[in-house]
Amino acid sequence: MSARIGSVSRPIIACFALLAACKVDARNDYLGDKSPKEFGLGHAASATQIAAENIDVSPNGEGLPAGSGTPEQGATVYAGACASCHGANGEGKPPYPQLLGGPRGNFNFASDFKIPRTIGNYWPYATTLYDYIRRAMPLTAPGTLTADQTYAVTAYLLNREGIVPAGTSLDAKSLAAIVMPARDHFVRDDRRGSTGGKNVR
């Protein structure tokens, strides 16, 4: 019995030793017990510093600023700031993407890469529009639209895609409440555990 345990345990011990070595390699000693929990580097960020950079908007509406805008107001913003790259009707001008007018009803993009993915048929969250326009648009002058203008152009795009009616005044509350047509088409990654080859997912 003891001989049997001995013959089994040696490889197990070796295995544990190997695992321990891998852990050190992956995380480094100082993240273990040998180093201080903190190095005390950096400095406390003030509320003002955080506010200056804290621009992200979440699907629940967190981060949306005060303000509002309608599709009608947004049409003017779009014509002035967006149409030169995305086209008068959101049709896109490569490499600048099409925004509007993709086919609706069939989420069959995997059948043909030429099917346009647009706000109305592919974007799962309306809040993402606000977040992206605020952080990145227009390309040549990012960050220049006011909160009202950003709400307005968001409302315009959503109206053109048939998601909000004309005259809608979008604000933080109403934008976060919109359920986009594509919202339930997204599934979390399930490839892990795939062994590739014939079992590829």
Place this chain on the structure above:
Amino acid sequence: MDESSSQPPITRRTLIAGAAVAGAGVILSNLPVDAQQKGTAPQQPAAAPPPPPTAPADPTKAPGAPTTAVGERSPFVHPQRAPVGEITGTSFTPHQDLEGTITPADLHFTRIHAGVPTIDPAKHTLLIHGLVDRAIEFTVADLKRFPSVTRAHFVECAGNGRSAYRTPKPEMTPQQVDGMMSNSEWTGVPLDALLREAGVKSGAKWLLAEGGDACLLARSVPIAKARDDALVVWGQNGEPLRPEQGFPIRLLLPGYEGNMNVKWLRRIKLGTEPFMTRWETSKYTDPLPDGKARIFSFEMDAKSLITSPAYPDKLSGPGWWPIRGLAWSGRGRITRVDVSTDGGKTWLSADLLTQITPKAAVRFERMWRWDGNETLLMSRVIDDQGYVQPTMAQLKAVRGPGTDYHFNGIRGWRVARDGSVTFEANT
């Protein structure tokens, strides 16, 4: 071929033929890039290389050039990224011109969405806030005071291989097929060390990583990945990051799709849920045939690519030839690379020439005795998760012809009787 009008006098084909005749180590680093532009993004090709200089008949009979402040490549070689010239575009790594596994930093592929910012490192900071005990701002100098790590990792754009999947052509170079993968030695601090300084609050499951470019590119990252092997890096291949790779600091998420490795990193915000940015919803999601799209498909599946012989090589004749290439996996270490010289009927184990570390490229090689007949060369990688690189047909069957991102099917190269080599996507 329509690129012949701009073909410079020295080509990779003539050099290979010359090396074979000389019986020396095969020189594989001189491919002109004018052939590399076709079928990629609607951007400008790189400039045609200048005509080669004349070398003295006997360089041993006169002194050579003096020392210089910054070295340059031999005037006889012109590796170039391509295409170039867009502020929202991609520039591919010329794999056919490179050796070993480390991509020279100036040839690392570039994907930019609003141009390359010019950032003064003395003014750049990294803010960590949200669900933390203490919101902290780090200067670049602060970050460099932490204990550092130096590790090799590949970075691969999730869209790498898109042209080969959707619109393949025989006249595609390794650069055009898979040039959005590059491999570097990175130096930085584990992100976990920074998170420990700030103190992660319970309930924090995701973080937003945001760059300081003109689109403030932002991606959601699971906290588990951030605390595992994520790095905030300032060094690449022995020098500070190049501007187009994120100077002064970038996020490095080993094995995760390139877009998440946020360059010019300026802010990290911890939260309970993913932030659903444009890049992780309307982009970088993968349509599937069942009417769904895969979201948060972070890990890059194992892939291999033969970099020579490959288009536009022309083998000078039958005999021994090295089949060389690169293999990598976003899930761990490479355990094996197989090469087929008969279109996938039989597979031979290739030699792995370089150190095998997790989520880093390895160089493989297999000597091959070409009998002069037409054939199809392929490579197939297996990683330590047991994952076997699928054929293109297997991938298309489960993902559909219109899917996007994560194109890791087996790549083939057809060798014709005259020795010419062309790309074969249908494997």
